[in-house]
Amino acid sequence: MSRESSSTTVARTRAARFQGPFLPWLLEKVKEGPVHFTLIDPDKTPGAKAGEAAARAEELGTDVLLLGGSTGITSERMGEAARSVHDRTSLPVVIFPQGPDSLTDEADALLFMSLLNSRDLRMVVRAQAATSLHVKALGLEPVPMGYLVVAPGMKVGEVGSADCLSREDPKGAAAWALAAEYLGMKLVYLEAGSGAPSPVPASLVRAARDVLSVPLIVGGGIRNAEHARTLLKAGAQVLVTGTILEEGGEGALGPILHEVKSARARAT
Ligand code: 1GP
Secondary structure: OOHHHHHHHHOOOOOOOOOOOHHHHHHHHHHOOOEEEEEEOOOOOOHHHHHHHHHHHHHHOOOEEEEEOOOOOOHHHHHHHHHHHHHHOOOOEEEEOOOHHHOOOOOOEEEEEEEOOEOOHHHHHHHHHHHHHHHHHHOOEEEEEEEEEEOOOHHHHHHOOEOOEOOOOHHHHHHHHHHHHHOOOOEEEEEOOOOOOOOOOHHHHHHHHHHOOOOEEEEOOOOOHHHHHHHHHHOOOEEEEOHHHHOOOHHHHHHHHHHHHHHHHHHO
């Protein structure tokens, strides 16, 4: 079903749909303070469950719904999840891709990312070349993003053959982040890996933020308000959490979002 006909059918029941484009919206929003993205894995939280999880996250105050995971996502699964999130929320829905097979025109945008510190050229640029014409045909908004995996890297570090950035080398992290910006990336993401025992160290976040002009996204292992506070203080402009909501942890997501909103209120 086309986007138009599907949205007409359900217009009376769904919340007002986000009107893109996504990147200019995000850049404006980040100017006014930090924001929060919730990551939902359509493999672990499929179909209507994705919409339910997104609605809970929206109620708590998240700003953007990312759909993605490291393995097992087809474009059909991605499409079902994106539709159900659109049905239940008015949040932007953005694909955080595992690869070329997980794309759908039901989303508002795609993080068109390069895992810059991978040893595998497929992760750096070859998969992107294999996918670009398909992205265009789908009419998906591509958002150029430099993706940098920090130790321990978890599953994405493994699947992505990453030479993980050292947790003890802030200058190294700054150099990679700035290289991403100089290559034209509109966003830079420091990723410790989903389920990481602790988030990206504040020293790396601070060093990267000091040299960047584009927004800095930080994710992986953020579990509580203290983590959020520390990363926001170090200069993270977008915090990403996934696991806590997946594990039914609204109790933990609430305080994290409280930190993000407080930092936002202080910034304006
Ligand atoms: C993964 O950074 C995100 O890409 C989310 O990590 O699941 O640890 O919150 P968590």
